[in-house]
Amino acid sequence: MGRAQVLVVAGTHGNERNAPALLERWRSEPQALNRAGLPVQLVLGNPVALGANRRYIDRDLNRCFAPDLLANPALQQLEMQRARELLAEFAPTGPNPCAVAIDLHSTTSGMGNSLVVYGRRPADLALAAGIQGRLGLPIYLHEADAAQTGFLVERWPCGLVIEVGPVAQGLLSASILRQTQLALEAALAVLAEAASGVLRLPAGLQVYRHCGSVDLPRDGTGEAIACVHPALERQDWKPLRLGQPLFWNPALKGCPADWRFDPDALGFPAEAHWPVFINEAAYGEKGIAFSLCRRERWSSDAAWLQALQALTAA
Amino acid sequence: MGRAQVLVVAGTHGNERNAPALLERWRSEPQALNRAGLPVQLVLGNPVALGANRRYIDRDLNRCFAPDLLANPALQQLEMQRARELLAEFAPTGPNPCAVAIDLHSTTSGMGNSLVVYGRRPADLALAAGIQGRLGLPIYLHEADAAQTGFLVERWPCGLVIEVGPVAQGLLSASILRQTQLALEAALAVLAEAASGVLRLPAGLQVYRHCGSVDLPRDGTGEAIACVHPALERQDWKPLRLGQPLFWNPALKGCPADWRFDPDALGFPAEAHWPVFINEAAYGEKGIAFSLCRRERWSSDAAWLQALQALTAA
Numbered sequence: 001m002g003r004a005q006v007l008v009v010a011g012t013h014g015n016e017r018n019a020p021a022l023l024e025r026w027r028s029e030p031q032a033l034n035r036a037g038l039p040v041q042l043v044l045g046n047p048v049a050l051g052a053n054r055r056y057i058d059r060d061l062n063r064c065f066a067p068d069l070l071a072n073p074a075l076q077q078l079e080m081q082r083a084r085e086l087l088a089e090f091a092p093t094g095p096n097p098c099a100v101a102i103d104l105h106s107t108t109s110g111m112g113n114s115l116v117v118y119g120r121r122p123a124d125l126a127l128a129a130g131i132q133g134r135l136g137l138p139i140y141l142h143e144a145d146a147a148q149t150g151f152l153v154e155r156w157p158c159g160l161v162i163e164v165g166p167v168a169q170g171l172l173s174a175s176i177l178r179q180t181q182l183a184l185e186a187a188l189a190v191l192a193e194a195a196s197g198v199l200r201l202p203a204g205l206q207v208y209r210h211c212g213s214v215d216l217p218r219d220g221t222g223e224a225i226a227c228v229h230p231a232l233e234r235q236d237w238k239p240l241r242l243g244q245p246l247f248w249n250p251a252l253k254g255c256p257a258d259w260r261f262d263p264d265a266l267g268f269p270a271e272a273h274w275p276v277f278i279n280e281a282a283y284g285e286k287g288i289a290f291s292l293c294r295r296e297r298w299s300s301d302a303a304w305l306q307a308l309q310a311l312t313a314a
Numbered sequence: 315m316g317r318a319q320v321l322v323v324a325g326t327h328g329n330e331r332n333a334p335a336l337l338e339r340w341r342s343e344p345q346a347l348n349r350a351g352l353p354v355q356l357v358l359g360n361p362v363a364l365g366a367n368r369r370y371i372d373r374d375l376n377r378c379f380a381p382d383l384l385a386n387p388a389l390q391q392l393e394m395q396r397a398r399e400l401l402a403e404f405a406p407t408g409p410n411p412c413a414v415a416i417d418l419h420s421t422t423s424g425m426g427n428s429l430v431v432y433g434r435r436p437a438d439l440a441l442a443a444g445i446q447g448r449l450g451l452p453i454y455l456h457e458a459d460a461a462q463t464g465f466l467v468e469r470w471p472c473g474l475v476i477e478v479g480p481v482a483q484g485l486l487s488a489s490i491l492r493q494t495q496l497a498l499e500a501a502l503a504v505l506a507e508a509a510s511g512v513l514r515l516p517a518g519l520q521v522y523r524h525c526g527s528v529d530l531p532r533d534g535t536g537e538a539i540a541c542v543h544p545a546l547e548r549q550d551w552k553p554l555r556l557g558q559p560l561f562w563n564p565a566l567k568g569c570p571a572d573w574r575f576d577p578d579a580l581g582f583p584a585e586a587h588w589p590v591f592i593n594e595a596a597y598g599e600k601g602i603a604f605s606l607c608r609r610e611r612w613s614s615d616a617a618w619l620q621a622l623q624a625l626t627a628a
Contacts, residue, residue, distance in 0.1 A: 024537065025565050032565035053599075054368075108482035168422035168482035170595040172530075172541035174562040181564060216486075223338065227486035248488040250495060251339050251346035281484040285367075 003195040004099035004314045005039045006188065007090050007159075012062050012103055012152055013282070014049025015169040018176045019104035034185045036192035041090060041098055045152070046082060053170050055282050062103070066150035087155055099311045100127070101156035102187055106176055107165035108281040109290075110234035113179040115139045116161035117207075118151050122301065123158035126201060126308035129300055130190030133202035137183060138237050140276050140293065141207040148213075148286070158311050162187070166234070169281060194305070195312035201300040208237070208293035211272035215287040217247055217259060225249060226259065228279050228289055236290075240273040247289075268292055317509040318413035318628045319353045320502065321404045321473075326376050326417055326466060327596070328363025329483040332490045333418035348499045350506035355404060355412055359466070360396060367484050369596050376417070380464035401469055413625045414441070415470035416501055420490055421479035422595040423604075424548035427493040429453045430475035431521075432465050437472035437625050440515060440618035444504030447516035451497060452551050454590050454607065455521040462527075462600070471625050476501070480548070483595060508619070509626035515614040522551070522607035525586035529601040531561055531573060539563060540573065542593050542603055550604075554587040561603075582606055 010019035023042050026033040033040075044050060046061045058077030065083050069075055090098045100123075105116075115137050117124050128139050140163070142148070153159030162183040167176045193199035216224040226247035232240075240246075242262065245255035263270050271294040277283060278290040324333035337356050340347040347354070358364060360375045372391030379397055383389055404412045414437075419430075429451050431438050442453050454477070456462070467473030476497040481487045507513035530538040540561035546554075554560075556576065559569035577584050585608040591597060592604040 021538070021541070022564060025563075029565050108485055166482070168480070168593075168595045169484070170598065171422055171593055172538065173547070173593070174541050174544040174564075175547075177541065177564045224335070224486065227335070227488050227491065230488040233487070233489075249339075250336060250488075250491045251343050279482075279485055279487070281482045284484065 002314065003038055003192070004312050005041055005097060006191060007041045007043060007098035007101040007156065008184065009043050009045045009086075009101060009103045009152065011047065011050045012045030013055045013060075013105065014046050014051070015053050015055050016106040017050070017053070017170060018106050018164070018167065018172055019180055020044060020050055021172055022104075022177055022181060033181070034188070036185070036188045038188055038192050038195070040188070041096060043086070043090070045086070045103070046079065048078060048082075055169070062152050063148065063150040065152050065155045069150055083152075086152075091155065092157060099157050099314055100191060101153045101159035102184060103152050103159065103161045104180055104184065105161055105163045106167050106180070107163055107277065108168060109165050109276075109278050110236045111163050111165045111276065112236070113137055113183050114163050115183070116163050117141050118154050118160075119143050121158065122304040122307035123311050124160055125205065125301070126194065126199075126304035127158060127187065127190055128160055129201045129205040129304065130193070130199060131183065131186045132205060134186045134190065135183065139205065139207045140210065142210045145210055145212070158308065160187075191308075191312050194308045197309060197313070199305060199309070201305055204300055205298045206295065207298060208274050208276060208295050211268050211292050211294055213288040213291045214246070214266060216289045224284070229255065229259075232275070232278060232290075234278070236276050236278050237274065240275060263292070266292075269294065271295075316628065317352055317506070318626050319355055319411060320505060321355045321357060321412035321415040321470065322498065323357050323359045323400075323415060323417045323466065325361065325364045326359030327369045327374075327419065328360050328365070329367050329369050330420040331364070331367070331484060332420050332478070332481065332486055333494055334358060334364055335486055336418075336491055336495055347495070348502070350499070350502045352502055352506050352509070354502070355410060357400070357404070359400070359417070360393065362392060369483070376466050377462065377464040379466050379469045383464055397466075400466070405469065406471060413471050413628055414505060415467045415473035416498060417466050417473065417475045418494055418498065419475055419477045420481050420494070421477055421591065422482060423479050423590075423592050424550045425477050425479045425590065426550070427451055427497050428477050429497070430477050431455050432468050432474075433457050435472065436615065436618040436621035438474055439519065439615070440508065440513075440622035441472060441501065441504055442474055443515045443519040443614055443618065444507070444513060445497065445500045446519060448500045448504065449497065453519065453521045454524065456524045459524055459526070472622065474501075505622075505626050508622045511623060511627070513619060513623070515619055518614055519612045520609065521612060522588050522590060522609050525582050525606050525608055527602040527605040528560070528580060530603045538598070543569070543573075546589070546592060546604075548592070550590050550592050551588065554589060577606070580606075583608065585609075
């Protein structure tokens with residue numbers, strides 16, 4: 001039985017330099033990455049942006065993979081072209097077909113070592129559950145967010161993001177390098193077990209389901225007039241308390257009522273009190289100070305495992 | 315007796331956004347900054363780079379203030395022009411003369427709240443000693459470094475940098491905002507006391523004297539093959555031990571001998587075992603993984619105080 005190729009992408013954002021440094025190492029010393037016997041394609045997502053040490057040149061590559069954007073011939077920015085290139089080469093129908101895409105990212109927020117899954121594709125959930133069963137990593141389930149679409153991994157039959165932080169942009173960090181490699185090797189081990197039919201999923205999966213995002217308070221010109229409150233810094237994955245201060249302004253004594261946590265006033269369900277991506281530096285331009293999730297426990301579904309086995313053993 | 319104007323610069327590097335956010339606030343709510351009665355000019359160093367959220371557009375503005383660069387008419391990059399503009403307006407001979415320049419910076423390294431002084435001008439040492447007497451901030455004395463010259467504050471009769479970290483580039487942080495304001499208000503209080511002749515300096519001053527910088531290990535192509543060792547991260551201002559690992563490579567077991575701290579092998583005196591600016595993201599391109607200092611205690615000199623009084627009361 002064959003084993004489907006796995007696409008591993010580093011440097012989709014050019015100022016997230018830890019995964020590209022690992023990739024360089026894995027290319028020059030192939031034994032430095034435990035591939036669990038799988039055929040792996042190691043690819044730099046945005047080499048031009050990496051060379052410039054910028055997140056992107058023209059637009060965020062990891063928002064370019066929406067079908068309508070890809071199909072629009074008027075869109076010829078560098079990142080749109082790169083998205084089409086990656087698909088032309090590595091899509092399941094391409095000359096170098098991959099069934100699974102793992103996209104390696106870092107963040108300035110205190111996410112630790114974590115997974116991001118887009119939507120509820122059964123094979124993605126199987127892969128995420130398998131990694132969570134090995135390493136206990138938290139899973140951010142991104143869905144139903146019209147403002148943020150077009151993620152790279154969505155264009156492959158199965159895929160997820162490994163997201164590690166905190167680390168400043170442009171900086172190598174030993175702990176970020178270690179955690180990235182640990183999570184990727186766990187992902188490859190799970191995929192190899194799926195391919196050989198021996199994968200067993202844990203009974204359940206804990207997910208943090210995206211409910212929406214909260215922006216910094218801004219003045220009439222759009223300028224931020226506050227930053228994340230010190231008590232909220234590095235508190236990703238920890239529940240917010242009602243009335244907890246969210247923002248802080250250096251000139252204010254105290255915290256105004258509308259800067260305190262009130263999911264109802266924010267238009268969120270009461271259960272949406274798990275923050276993620278707090279203080280991701282690149283999200284300022286997207287109007288995201290943090291996102292809010294509800295935490296849910298799902299039972300594993302036999303269909304997840306079947307879907308992943310079918311893909312990986314193809 | 316008049317009081318000389320103080321130039322306060324924020325955003326000399328356009329991706330260090332905390333000081334510019336404070337400056338915006340101090341402009342719209344003047345009472346939010348305690349000026350200690352001094353006339354203060356609040357100026358954005360590099361507004362174009364700030365708009366682009368980049369350290370600089372053409373070249374590092376805070377290396378453009380060397381007299382030979384300023385005088386060279388062939389150098390017309392955006393930052394060279396901006397350096398000349400700032401001097402034309404705010405130099406002691408300009409239409410809006412300032413005697414003292416305080417330049418507000420942030421860093422991705424764990425410097426805490428700190429001061430950087432360039433060389434040994436008596437008035438600078440008086441100002442730094444006065445701030446250290448109030449807040450105990452460590453002082454990095456940058457001198458005798460041919461590779462790093464042309465700092466903004468050197469072109470004013472007195473001046474220093476307030477350097478606060480760690481914070482990722484492009485990110486607002488409450489603790490960074492607070493520390494920046496605290497240090498600036500202390501500086502203004504010291505200057506006001508000097509101007510009115512009531513300043514008394516502490517008996518001595520502790521400085522970390524720059525001895526040189528250490529780069530990451532690199533391969534033949536110039537690519538970094540290691541990052542700062544996890545045990546060295548965030549250890550700014552703390553002494554290195556002989557043989558302590560400095561760098562870490564994700565593929566290596568152990569740490570090679572030439573990646574262990576040995577000041578002699580690095581060409582430094584044995585006393586140069588105090589690291590600063592560890593993992594400043596912007597220094598990768600400058601070939602600086604960290605700098606090494608010797609720590610010294612100097613007695614205050616009456617001439618320092620006289621120099622600062624003469625300048626500030628002018």
